[in-house]
Amino acid sequence: MENNKAIQVNDGIYWVGFGDPKAGFSNNPYLLIEGDSVVLFDPGSRLPEHFNIVKQKIESVIPIEKINYIVVHHQDPDLAASIPLFEDIIGVDNFEIISTLRTSLLLPYYGFRTEITTIEDGDILQLDNGRELMFITSPYLHFAGAHVSYDMKTKTLFSSDIFAAFSVDWHLYANENYIEAMRIFHEPYIAHKSAIESFANKIKDFEIKMICPQHGSIIKEEFIPKCVEALLNFEVGSWLI
Amino acid sequence: MADLNLDDKKLMDFINLMVTRGLGLYGQELMAKICYESGIALTDQNEIDWLEDNHIQAVNKLLVNYGSRNLPAKMTAIVLARQNQIPVPEELLTKRSSKKRRSIFKRFRRK
Numbered sequence: 001m002e003n004n005k006a007i008q009v010n011d012g013i014y015w016v017g018f019g020d021p022k023a024g025f026s027n028n029p030y031l032l033i034e035g036d037s038v039v040l041f042d043p044g045s046r047l048p049e050h051f052n053i054v055k056q057k058i059e060s061v062i063p064i065e066k067i068n069y070i071v072v073h074h075q076d077p078d079l080a081a082s083i084p085l086f087e088d089i090i091g092v093d094n095f096e097i098i099s100t101l102r103t104s105l106l107l108p109y110y111g112f113r114t115e116i117t118t119i120e121d122g123d124i125l126q127l128d129n130g131r132e133l134m135f136i137t138s139p140y141l142h143f144a145g146a147h148v149s150y151d152m153k154t155k156t157l158f159s160s161d162i163f164a165a166f167s168v169d170w171h172l173y174a175n176e177n178y179i180e181a182m183r184i185f186h187e188p189y190i191a192h193k194s195a196i197e198s199f200a201n202k203i204k205d206f207e208i209k210m211i212c213p214q215h216g217s218i219i220k221e222e223f224i225p226k227c228v229e230a231l232l233n234f235e236v237g238s239w240l241i
Numbered sequence: 242m243a244d245l246n247l248d249d250k251k252l253m254d255f256i257n258l259m260v261t262r263g264l265g266l267y268g269q270e271l272m273a274k275i276c277y278e279s280g281i282a283l284t285d286q287n288e289i290d291w292l293e294d295n296h297i298q299a300v301n302k303l304l305v306n307y308g309s310r311n312l313p314a315k316m317t318a319i320v321l322a323r324q325n326q327i328p329v330p331e332e333l334l335t336k337r338s339s340k341k342r343r344s345i346f347k348r349f350r351r352k
């Protein structure tokens with residue numbers, strides 16, 4: 001896999017991340033391009049060795065300055081710390097940072113000055129050519145103000161840490177070992193089953209053809225039911241012993 | 242808010258709840274000021290009384306005055322209103338303050 005080119009994974013959707021065997025979890029920002037609408041999801045780390053890969057991969061398809069939206073699914077540094085570096089290139093207030101109210105309390109501590117556009121559960125961002133991006137809150141998975149995004153055109157769920165995995169032997173697309181890789185990520189990380197059940201209930205009426213998590217591998221349609229079932233059956237809260 | 246079944250008792254209970262939380266966040270003096278600006282009297286003993294005839298409007302104002310000062314207050318006002326089936330004022334749900342922002346949103350209504 002070339003380390004400087006974005007990989008198209010769906011109609012207008014590019015993976016611009018990197019596997020990270022040293023850390024044991026990949027970091028997966030995604031880019032969505034529809035006409036003049038350019039959305040970057042969970043931009044990633046600010047470590048130069050990480051940021052430069054993501055930057056280069058984005059630039060392999062589009063200039064960074066064209067990004068209009070950076071969607072931040074929660075406030076963790078592995079996905080949000082690079083916002084100021086993107087702001088340096090795009091310019092303050094020349095793009096929108098999209099997140100929930102709860103997350104917007106913490107994000108400015110990374111040191112950017114662009115105003116945050118806050119979303120509520122069920123808000124649908126209108127992109128070019130009628131493409132629509134829905135935001136669904138996912139409370140306590142794993143942060144109180146966490147949310148996910150759903151591309152209504154390709155029926156892709158950008159799930160952030162949900163459906164994420166730890167993996168040294170990493171593949172862009174999930175294989176038969178993925179459930180166990182998901183398990184070691186989720187069981188100690190999610191405090192309570194009710195958060196998973198509430199989220200599963202919220203998304204049950206949506207047709208989902210692809211899941212793009214922020215760590216681990218992309219889950220293709222045929223493997224989604226197994227991953228959802230596994231998620232619902234994980235013995236979460238395992239550090240409470 | 243007008244066509245909702247919000248009787249005075251429910252509104253009073255809700256204000257008391259907002260004030261109880263608000264005393265922790267704002268302290269007595271500022272909480273009393275926020276109430277007064279909303280058409281509600283808050284005594285030194287933390288008892289409340291109406292200063293305005295339109296009680297629904299007073300609660301609406303209280304939510305806005307209480308929730309507009311900072312993010313923790315906004316989140317508190319929104320969550321307390323939702324838990325108690327009190328409509329959240331639009332002012333608290335604006336997506337950003339700057340007119341420069343261009344994003345356009347629709348709402349998805351769950352069944």
Ligand SMILES: [Fe+2]
Nearest residue numbers: 074076142161
């Ligand atoms: Fe996280």
Ligand SMILES: [Fe+2]
Nearest residue numbers: 076078161214
């Ligand atoms: Fe993460």
